Amino acid sequence: MTGTPVVSLTDVASYLPGEPVGVGFFTGDPQAGDELRDSVMFKAPRWRHHVAADETNVDLAERAVRKLIERHGADEIRSADVLLVHTQLPDLPIVGAGTEIARRLGLRPEWLVDVANAGCASFVYMLKLARQILTTTDATRALICNVQTAAGQLFTQSEVRRLAQSAIPGDGCGVGYVTAGGPSPVLDVTTRHIGAYAGDMRLVAEDGRRYWETRTSQLRIGFTEQSVAAVLARGNRLVPEAVDELCRRLALTTRDIDVLITNQPNRTFLRTWREALGLPPERHPDTFDECGNAFGAAIPLTLDHAVRSGKVHAGDLVVLGGFAHAGDFAGAAAVRWQGRG
Template identity: 30%
Template sequence: MKQPGVGIALTGSGSAVPAVSLNNDQLSQVVETSDEWIASRTGIRSRRLASSTESLAGLAAQAGERAIAMAGLSAIDIDLIVLATSTPDDLFGTACLVQAELGATRAVAFDITAACSGFVFGLVTAAQFIRAGAYQNVLLIGADILSRWVDWSDRRTCVLFGDGAGAVVIQANECDRLLGFELRSDGTQNKYLNLAYQPQEKELTDQVAIGEGTFHPITMNGQEVYRFAVRRVPEVIEKALFRAEITTRDIDWLLLHQANQRILDAVADRLKIPPEKVISNLANYGNTSAASIPLALDEALRQGKIKPGDTLVTSGFGAGLTWGAAVFQWGR
């Protein structure tokens, strides 16, 4: 349901990353690898890593505060906070901690989990609340601290991930700047990328036993995830463009989840989008999961690359497996 005359506009962005970085040469002291091996296969040169005293809520609040400032609002103006994350500080939810840290006392706050697709799924979710007339000013945050759940002895995965947060403010607007979207999921391929709970049996009585344990480090079938991404991401982008009634020729920027430079290049090539229109910052941050799209967006905005009125197509893809795309214009 969409209220007549109610659309959405993205009006502010912000990001935050931990202070500490770990480059490929330093990582080669932890696990058998090299800068050449990592960079040639992924495009990643460095990543930011949160310390034991840094929290997801803290990074998310920093990014959110900057997005609110860019939008010209204050925290009290925010009606809804949607936090996309797979690595919460609290499994019961971290969005309320962000709400408290920001002082956004009027805001409803909740988490969503769609892994590396989280920001795109969150964007579509936030848009529906605004289009229905429920809320006017939404803060959408994508944030993850994946270093908590990496096996630092597994060079296939530990070289990929970094920590960070990115945010956007989405506001009700007479002209709808979300032009089209498409979301997909396929649980039959869930086994290819996991951060899984692995219980051990614990007897409570002679007749009753429960599963007790914790989550185990990230596991990934890199070849299958790559095949999935280069096949499904161009398809879902084309569907979103069709819904928006535009073509790739009308796109100013391609903003993909920053997973692997090879994936970015392959998707752009299949869509015939030139390299100069592809936003990429994964060399400095690695794969930051739900944070990667808003982190790259904020950086490109603050560098003056993205201008008001520019048309972007964005796509997230990852664990679930989930994938989705959205077409939007920046600003009102």
């Protein structure tokens, strides 16, 4: 990486909507015959947050970015040249949320991309995109927004909420501020798009209709015992592989990692990843029991929580890692954290 201009993950911030929702919201009337009720994939967290009926992706992004504005000033954040956005679920799938987020925040970015792929590891992917743009163009500032609202929308439907899968997701937003120069350099990013697993995670409805068709049944994720077993096997392997590859590229070992920040799918993945990488729990911050699986928002949200709670210190090697969907993407990024810029 010699000669590559320095790009910094200068700051992160997050926002959680509403009051914490307890597991009783889901388990009071479980669906009979749910074959995945006892799966380790769906062991419920203690809490999660849900968007209100009138809250949108843009609302959550605005509230998270407001914290960056408080620290860096409105003029600096609004001068961002690059805006990268990933939303689950998009409020308007046809156009994405990026342009409306720009309008709400008063941004006029030259680069605006709504990222539809990379799911729970999309923060890593967008960090790579931001780094590429900032090192090859005149752009100097990028804003990354990960918004998750599926928990309070898709998974609270009257029938779907009775399924074991519905107690896992939580809503929230995590944002990153990336700058040319800056205090906390992004040392490297490695990503893998794995076409062999594309399409293995699907939305399904009992009546067989597609998501845009009028229906009487409710949409849910089409998990089966077989698909869950496949996702567990892939996820257990993909994240350690991505982190191992990143460390090799940096001539480091995984034991050099001071803080590992991953997506937060469930307790099984979190335990397996840190054990595979030889890291103790205190070096792998965990927001699962407080926030559930916040999908793409989980990595920046967990990093922000770790910074605020004093688990990340100046000079720490912070590695971000995760995988997406049923395993169609995996990635890892290394940052030498020096504190909020």
